[in-house]
Amino acid sequence: MTALDLAFEVLSDPTRLRIVEELRRGERRVGELVSITGVCQPGVSRHLRILNDSGFVKVRPAGQRRFYSLRPQPFRDIDRWIHDYRDLVEDRLDRLEQLVEADRLGSRSPMREPRRG
Secondary structure: OOHHHHHHHHHOOHHHHHHHHHHOOOOEEHHHHHHHHOOOHHHHHHHHHHHHHOOOEEEEEEOOEEEEEEOOHHHHHHHHHHHHHHHHHHHHHHHHHHHHHHHHHHHOOOOOOOOOO
16 A cells, blocks of 8 residues: 555545644644544544554644644645646646637637527
C-alpha cells in the first residue's frame, strides 16, 4: 500500500475526517474532540492513534494532557497528487471553452441556417 493509498483510506472514515476538519482550526485535546464529534473518548482516542500512526497528526504532551494538531506533509502529498489531475481537468476545460466559443461565433455566421424544432 502506498502512502497515498493509506492517506485516502485514513481520511475515508467520516469520524477521522471530522477530527481533521476540527484540527484545521488549531490544536485540540481529546476531550474537546469528544464533545465535537459525539464519539466516546476511547473511540476518539482510537481515531487519533490511527491519524498519528499514519502521520496526519502530532501529539504535544503538557503534563497529563495531550494536545493534537495536524502535520502538513500528508496534505502536501495529496495536493501534489491532485495537482496532476487538476492540470488534466483544466486542459479539458480549456478545450471545451474553445469549442463553445467556436460554436458561439459560428452560430452568428450568416451562412448557417436556423434550426427547426
